[in-house]
Amino acid sequence: MSKFIAILFSAAAVLSGCAVEHTSPNYYRPNEALQRAQVELVSVVRVRPVVLEGSNDPAFGMTASVASVVATIAGATIGAQAGSGRGRYVAAAIAGPVAGLVTQQVMTRIAVPRRTGLEILVRTDYGQLVSVVQDADQAFLPGDRVLLRSGAGGTRVTR
Numbered sequence: 001m002s003k004f005i006a007i008l009f010s011a012a013a014v015l016s017g018c019a020v021e022h023t024s025p026n027y028y029r030p031n032e033a034l035q036r037a038q039v040e041l042v043s044v045v046r047v048r049p050v051v052l053e054g055s056n057d058p059a060f061g062m063t064a065s066v067a068s069v070v071a072t073i074a075g076a077t078i079g080a081q082a083g084s085g086r087g088r089y090v091a092a093a094i095a096g097p098v099a100g101l102v103t104q105q106v107m108t109r110i111a112v113p114r115r116t117g118l119e120i121l122v123r124t125d126y127g128q129l130v131s132v133v134q135d136a137d138q139a140f141l142p143g144d145r146v147l148l149r150s151g152a153g154g155t156r157v158t159r
Contacts, residue, residue: 023052023117024135025149025158037151042122042130044144044157050133052117068104075099120157122148132157 079095080088116136123129130148132155140146140157149156 025156032153035152040148042148046121050117068100071103072096072100
């Protein structure tokens with residue numbers, strides 16, 4: 001039974017490995033390739049660090065839910081084997097939900113780590129202020145002339 005649990009947690013970790021959604025100007029989803037985008041030369045007004053947390057990738061939610069349900073069943077099964085008589089049912093009723101909750105929390109912390117991002121405030125040549133939040137994998141300073149790219153994948157600031 002312990003091998004089953006080890007396999008379960010390993011599978012959950014592998015499946016959740018692709019849950020981080022990049023918000024970098026260096027990463028594009030396949031459906032963004034070969035798509036037309038509007039590009040404008042703008043000036044950086046302000047840059048401040050922010051924390052990017054969580055994932056809005058629907059696949060992650062499904063993976064976490066399935067892993068949580070499987071862990072709940074495994075926890076209840078293991079709990080039912082502990083003790084004898086009515087204690088088995090109590091152990092199963094407690095171990096199942098606890099295993100499911102723990103699995104969901106672990107997957108969220110492992111698969112969707114916090115990462116550093118930037119909030120970049122830029123001014124267009126027409127005087128409009130635009131704020132973009134993205135991964136902090138490029139450096140920007142106030143006064144820099146950069147490109148503001150708006151298209152199917154959202155809006156990004158890049159050099």
